[in-house]
Amino acid sequence: MPVIYPISSGKGGVGKSFIAASIGTLFAKLGKKVVLVDLDLGASNLHTLLGIKNPKNGLNSFLNQTVKKLDRVAVPTIVSNLFFINSLYCSMEIANLYHTQKLKIIRAITKLPFDYIILDLGAGSNFNTLDFFSTSQEGIIICTPEPTSIENCFRFIKAAYLRKLKQIIKRHAFNSAVKNTVFSPNKTKMEAPDIIDVVLKHDPDRENFLKNKLSEFKFKLIINQFRKNIDETLGDKIETVCNRHFYSNFQFLGNISYDERIPESVVSKNIYVNKYPYTTSSADLKKITEKIIKSRRLTSQASKVS
């Protein structure tokens, strides 16, 4: 089974595409077969970070049925084992991404024949991003240490959690009173903890089921563009707060130091971890990659036992 890691954020420009390209490269260097999928529809630029000029035949060819299987549009990159699917020509589709097209993309992604599938998503809480983020039980959220970025990160976490919670309630046999309350148009402002109260009140038998389902989701957090004068424990604090307030599992993966050579690598169309493998930021990225692999191993061991 491939492992899918969607990467998103509450705020734009925090380093999602850079981190997707870096983690993808590091997985590939460990001998894993990896595909990076640019799903920032309408604002895609991952190809530039990978040094690929004018990629052809991407997601658009799959959506307009020129190509029947999504893996046919995966192209090799300069890193062996690392492949790429672009969405450069999907700008026209973004306004018209029908629910059926979204499902078609999600279904095709889950069938891609790779060990690791990394999805570079847009920022913010629009439904396309949240649904692509929900493709997997293990999503990665990026923020910077700036208060505005952290604020938007919490907003994104809440929106993603709520979307997952609603999916569970919709799909499984919850009391109709719960469904009506959760999906009522008058309750648009209802937040995740309120919904748990609704379930407890109307459907107490399903409380444990809901909590167990929610605990299957593993949110991972990375703080990027980290500078020396910032509180080293910031990520751990966010992890603690989230684990206290939500029934899902939150794991802080680590900080990635700020390095001016990162934008310079983008300008010169080099993959940073390839060009500068021995910098502090590359060491941070390697540590994070190892932590992801370790947590994956623990998850699959746990699922074999249960």
Ligand SMILES: Nc1ncnc2c1ncn2[C@@H]1O[C@H](COP(=O)(O)OP(=O)(O)OP(=O)(O)O)[C@@H](O)[C@H]1O
């Ligand atoms: N650790 C870092 N140190 C210095 N610069 C960085 C770091 N990480 C990313 N950058 C720079 O920040 C800018 C934004 O990065 P990137 O495009 O990866 O962000 P993004 O979250 O994908 O943006 P968008 O929301 O527009 O898709 C780029 O110029 C990149 O080179």
Ligand SMILES: [Mg+2]
């Ligand atoms: Mg990006």
